[in-house]
Amino acid sequence: MKNLLTLMLILMFNTFASFSQEKGYIAISIGPSIPTGEFASKNMDNESSGFANTGAIFDISFAYKLNKNFGLTAVLRGQANEVDAQALSKEMSKQLTSDITNSVSTGSWGIGGLLVGGYATVPFAKQLSFESRLMLGFITSTSPDMTINLSSPNGSAWVKQSSATAPAFAYLAGIGIKYDVAKRVCLLTNFDYLGANPQFVDVETTNSLGGLGKNDFTQAFGSVNIGFGVGFRL
DSSP: OHHHHHHHHHHHHHHHHHHHOOOEEEEEEEEEEEEOHHHHOOOTTSTTOOOBOOEEEEEEEEEEESSSSEEEEEEEEEEEEEBOHHHHHHHHHHHSOTTOEEEEEEOEEEEEEEEEEEEEEEEOSSSEEEEEEEEEEEEEEEOOOEEEEEEETTEEEEEEEOOOEEEEEEEEEEEEEEEEOSSSEEEEEEEEEEEEOOEEEEEEEEETTSOEEEEEEEOOEEEEEEEEEEEEEO
16 A cells, blocks of 8 residues: 555656646647727728727747746747728718718738747646746738729729738737646647837829829737647647
């Protein structure tokens, strides 16, 4: 009986050690991306309004411990947020006379980039850890292509704006929970805020009258993101 009890204690200790003595993890996460601030604004009087709807993120993340509680982390992120075409059309109607109607078709805002930084992890149960991270990096952002059709008793017209890309510095701050479900597998839930201010240059605009123009604009990106993922423990 004594030998059996000793064996059980050894097995329990080894199991706990296997969960706690990891070097980090590599993980894949997906989840919703909720726009905030000017990125979410649907006020046409604000030139920085992004008219962005809730979208989605896809992350490949890496974390490596330098000691028990601190380490280095990196994330390769893709993000997409559709433009609220209905809200944009409604706002445009306020700017037009009552005999002119409009319809809007548009693509999505897109973000892709790499961020690196540091993270802290604090175990608060046998298999659960609280994590926080602060990261900096660069992204490539994509503006949506857009077509606006106008109709009136006197005829119709259209205006098109082409999609454009722009690099930008970005930052990310977040917190999360990691649950170790097996020796080499963990589940992750992360909450973070991503911010950036890309400047789009020489964005082409054409219209049905044969006109062609180019303009520059800066779009503030801000989003609260929730990621659910699975990781391989190192």
